[in-house]
Amino acid sequence: MGSCCSSISMAALLILVHFATLLNSSLAVRELLGVQTNTEFIRTSCGTTTDPGLCMTTFSGYASKIQASPKLLASTALSVTLSTTRSNSTVIVKLSKSQGLKPKEIASIRDCLEELKDSTWVSAALTDEDTCMDSFSGKDINGNLKTTVRRQIVKVAHLTSIALAFVNRYAAHP
Template sequence: MAKAVTIFSLLLLLLLLHSHTAKSSTDTNPKSAAAADFIKAECRATRYPALCVQCLSNYTTTPQLTHRQLAQAALSVSLSRARSSASFISRLAKMKGMKPAEHRAVRDCIDNMGDTVDQLSRSMKELGSMGRVAGQDFNWHVSNVMTWTSAALTNENTCVDGFAGPAFDGSVKAAIRRRVLNCAQVTSNALALVNRFATRHKLP
């Protein structure tokens, strides 16, 4: 009986220590909690908020996260996925046995995604080099970012639209649509965050 009580006491002590450790860990990271709350709040303005939070979760450790940094991070995620999708589609184009219509759609999609990568690269570079610009200069730079990001989203949607119709009902269509639609959703979120950054800082 005494042995059972001792084991129970040890288990209770371990549970209390674990609870205290978890609480201490949370209490000692108020900046991470603040960044996480900031990301969640900003992502509510996007079309795909859950995906937005998921994609930006690595940035919860960034101290004093700003609207520009968040938009930059979202563009970085979008660019990374666009590059991955473009590479995947390029490999897919080498597959044998595709229908002529499928092959043409794949080749067009490669062009679309190539343009997407270029436009998102420009957006990232433009936003990253803005620094402390203000006034009309700010409006001009951020307008470029929004134009290129919007064009990237259009190209992604054009790629997906190229596989519409009964002629495209196989694994090629499914594989490309899955990847590019996800890329388009991430780009849509990035555009929304760029817009939120812009409305807080540009001149009326």
Template sequence: MANLTLHFLLIFLSFHCIFAIITESVTSQTQNATNFIVTSCKTTLYPTICVQSLSTYANTIQLNEQELAHAALTVSLSKAKIASTFISKITRMKGLKPRELQASKDCSFNMNDCVYQLTRSIPELGQSGKLASRRDEFTWHVSNVQTWISAALTDQNTCLDMINNPSMDGKIKDSIRVRVFIASQVTSNALALVYKFAEKHS
């Protein structure tokens, strides 16, 4: 009986040690990925927002520049969609002044284009990663990504310019501005991280 008890105790301790080793390894990998994100985000205009928005992707990113850029683009697209959907709803509000309605429609048009530019940037970035060893094709694809993200940023800034006029209701203006500005911050960060990825492999 004593031998059987000792046998089970040894099995339990073995499993416990294995679990502890696996847990420590996973924790170490996550910490390394987080440190990689923090270091990479220092090259962006909004490093704090960069770290906050990308930390949840640490396990996917690990130490991979392409995965980092991909996650940043995913965040950017998500925020742009939120802003675009909100502004679209504003254009259907009753009681808007003619200038408010026109400004909101113009802003909505730009944010729709912003979403389009970011949407096509994500698979294009994936193509560039596959061609990292083929410089000409890599440069072509990553250049497209940079161009389209820049266009998305221009759309966001144009939208902000359009609503920034005295005729806009203050509450409407502020509610649109905060959503578009958040989108522009993460889009700016995404562009910086794509450039970082491009420099690493060009």
């Protein structure tokens, strides 16, 4: 009887291990599908924006947080845009302290910094970025300075536009 019971116990243990393995792999598949679904939500949402590439690059890392929630997507977009605006403002402040800047270049940088302060007011921010770049027109502005500032401003403008699209979409379909 001891050999029979141990054989049954061993068989039961093997069956239990087999079911546990199936359960674990099923959970792994569901988790993988959830990540793919979340990423697909981001991809679909980004596809309707003015800069789908930047959008996907920026927000795909937040897919598990956002899941398929338009509200979380809009909130995350605003948060990321604000954070990017702050860090880009820091870059521009450092540029303003560069040696050898012309008075017009310093004035243009100050204009951009003023406009970036308004970037938290999302709908006004798109106009503000244009105003900032207008101050850099003309031949008397260093090309490298103009390019560096433009790169910072364009990214903020694009993220602002994306955030505004997500907020508007959420407002229309809460």
